[in-house]
Amino acid sequence: MESEAIWLRPEKSGVGRPAQRSRAEITEAAIRLADRSGLDAVSMRQVAAEIGTGAGSLYRYVDTRDDLIDLMADHICGEYELGTPTGDWLGDLVEVGLQAREIYRRHPWMADLTISHPVVGPNAIEVIEHVLAVLADRPVGDGDKLIAFAMLNAVVASVAQNERSPTDRLAGARRYVAHVAAEGKHPHLAALEFPSPPTEDPFPEILRRLLSGLLT
Template sequence: MDQAPVWLRRRSTGVGRPAERSQEEVTAAAIELADLDGLVAVSMRGVAGRLGTGAASLYRYVSGRDDLLDLMIDEVAAGYELPPPTGPWLPGLVEVGRQARALMLRHPWLPELVLTRPVIGPHGVDLLEHVLALLADHPAAPARKLEAFAVMNATTAAFALNELGAAERPAHGAGDAVRAARPARAAGRPDAYLAHAMAAGGHPHLTAALAGMTPTAVNSGDRFESVLADVLTGLLGPA
């Protein structure tokens, strides 16, 4: 099997009738399926069913599920707005993180893949180039700048997973109704136990840390940008 990234492989022309689909259509169908029913629903058979074709026909465009996942990750990265850098590096990087968080909340399957399946395709290369352009005048070594990119992605994915209530996801996707109900269900249970632990005593440091904070604030994304700025500043130095 060709181990080159999917974007560098020559697409199979197959035999018989001309191809009726495109790799872009296959990718879009996989994303729609994941948005609706989660990553568990993304399979060659599932995507083919959404396209109204047979699973065997997809092998003209991808070699298997791994290709689908790689293409999905990169296609979502097309959603970034990447204007030429015009100001200080830190606000620019935080803006990239803000956009990343928005994309991850829009596609709840994405944070898991960002953390477990690092892949860079054409749109990902554009994003990395933008981040390095923001840091062009920064004195940090190139390796440290690349580390900052990776840490920014991981931090953003962790925040998004927390907001999405990843631990509360059902094993199998159940469509929009389940996804709509998930945030309310996920938000209550961990916070309720925090309140119980504080009331029971015996955790003075935790009680002091959470004093004056509402339970919702502990798990919300309200502080995302300030935390990300702190992480990046700690890694790269003051802005």
């Protein structure tokens, strides 16, 4: 049997001792812990220690760790600054993508959740509503709009994950590609002309090309 999303369940009230908490307080503590030590460090016991209480008391407010992860992910979606659509649909969507990249830089674990544990809660709904408002006049189907938003999220999250790769591993991969190309068995690879490092951030243009292709 499928369980209801946590936002459809009334928030439980704390009674007796220890002191009453709230979902918001517990969520913020879990986010601090994840920012500091990674998502794997987020357990009921560790979050309880973060706020100075016992693990058992947290179950007054959340039923499972998955509930807590859902609350964390949606809380982070509240960090978007969603203004009124400007009329430049492509520019507005690129701005959403650039904000997402900065959010993932502040909370690296969130990029992983976006790929493996997508969540739709109250704050995520506001982001979706904003994107649909931006695209309200685009002559494409609703399904295409949602697919474009999903692809935007996936691409930005993947780029954020890649940015976390240690530079020595990337350098090692480049050396191996150069070694293979020099062997002469992969002529197309050997013929590649790798561009010089860009002087400006190429990511906005990458997003523009992606979204233009999906929504034109």
